[in-house]
Amino acid sequence: MQNEFTVMNPSSVGERKADTQPINDEMNQVRSTVEQTRHSIKVARREFDEHVEKFRFGVRVLWAVVILLAATLIGFSWFGHSDLKEYGTRLAQLPALQNVASVMSDRLAATEGTLTDWRNDQTSLTERMARLEMVVSSNLRGARNQAQSFANQIGQRIRDEINQKLERLQSRIGNVESVQRETQDHVAQLQTEIGNMRRDMTSMQQQNAQKLSELQEAKQATQADMNTVNSQVTTINNQVITHANRLNAISNQMGRDRVAFEVFNNRTQQVAPGIYVTVKHTDVAHQRVDGWLQLADEGRIFWIRGLGSQETFQFVTRTDNRTHELVFTAIQDTGATGYLCNRRKLPRSVLI
Structure with missing residues (x-):
């Protein structure tokens, strides 16, 4: 169902991502701030620890010097007490040693004051770190509460949209099921009609096959008759062509007038009424x-x-629309001899 909803409503996923984007950005910003604060706290604690270690080292050195001076003073006192009478002059050095001891006491007091100041600074830094942790925790709780509120709102809106779209989807599914039932009924009806049509087509194919066999038999019989007719027509055409050739030969023999002539080079001579021939060159x-x-x-x-010997040169006169033929039979250096055939108009009975 979730896949169907995503396919039918691809825009809802993008809308939810767009709605949660500000929350994600704010959460990332809060996480970055917390990480920076934690890093700052770690750095401050590391520096404080370094200062404490340095101070403790100074205190140890100072106490070592004090103990050494005290031991020296005790040693000098004991040694001086035993030889007080012999070393009277050394007693004059005791005030100087007392001054050194007082100076060392002052320095020890100053060191203790510095140590007290360091302790006070440590306490102040601890309080500031505690307050900073409280502020960060408060901001983090506020951000979490705000993010949780946004998430609840968006989740509620997404659930409402999903419910609405699921209702529309269920309605569509109901419509599709009803249409599918109608389609199944229609398909069953079509299948019945197709079965009837197939039976009709089978019957028609059988009838067509029977008619095709009858047509093939008739075609074979007709082909045999056509072959017979074609052979007869071919024989008749050959006879017609033979008679036509004979008729043309007779017409040519009956419809021509042959006029012989002899012409000389570079001279114009009349070979028939209105027809002149001039020979310019002979080979x-x-x-x-x-x-x-x-x-x-x-x-x-x-x-x-x-124009070669025995070759025909044909021309037509416009006045009577008659075809004439000019033929050279012999060619000499001085001229040529030949004949001119004039086709006469034959009577209608001869042409037919």
Whole structure:
């Protein structure tokens, strides 16, 4: 359920993180302050311990000096008492020793006063440390109480939001279940219809297979008939082509007028009414002719370039729309001989 809530409401996690971020920052700040205070206390205690050790060492040295002076004084006293009469002059040194002893007593009193001051400073520092610890503890308790209050508020709000979203989620789940039941009923109906359709399709496939076999048999029979018809049509086409070739040969023989001519180099000669031929150059080795053909009535010129022997040069006259053929049969150095075929208009009965 928690995973579904997180998937359907991805923004709630971000909102909770945004709400708890100030509390986390404040808690981190309080922890940093406490750590700094503890470090300061440790440093102050270390310095105080160092000063106490130094003072104790000085006191020990001072007491050692005092004890040494006392022992010296006692030794001198004992030694002087035994030889008081013999060493009368040494008695004059006793006031100086007494002065030294008094000076040492003053120094010892000053040292004791310094030690008392150090003890007072230690007591003051201890009181200040106690007060600092009380302030830090109070701040820490306040921060903890505030953080706990914020956490309780945020937790309550998160629980309220979760409850609301769970209610909406349960409502959606109910809707989904109802839709799912309707979908299952619809799917069952569709499955029934699909089963009926499959049976109909199976029947239709069987009918189609039967009709396809009948069509294939009919196609085979029709193919055989078509082959027979095609062979017959091919035979008829061949006969038609043969008759057409014969008819064209007869038409060509009946519809042409052949006019022979002989022309000389660099001279223009009339080879038929209105048709003039000029031979400009002849190539006997290769049997080719260069020149031109002129239709005087139409004012047109056809250029002849490299026309070989027995090659046909065709042209059409515009006046009667007739095709003419020019053929050179022999080519010499002085000129060429050939013929001109004029296609005559045949009677309609001959063309048919």
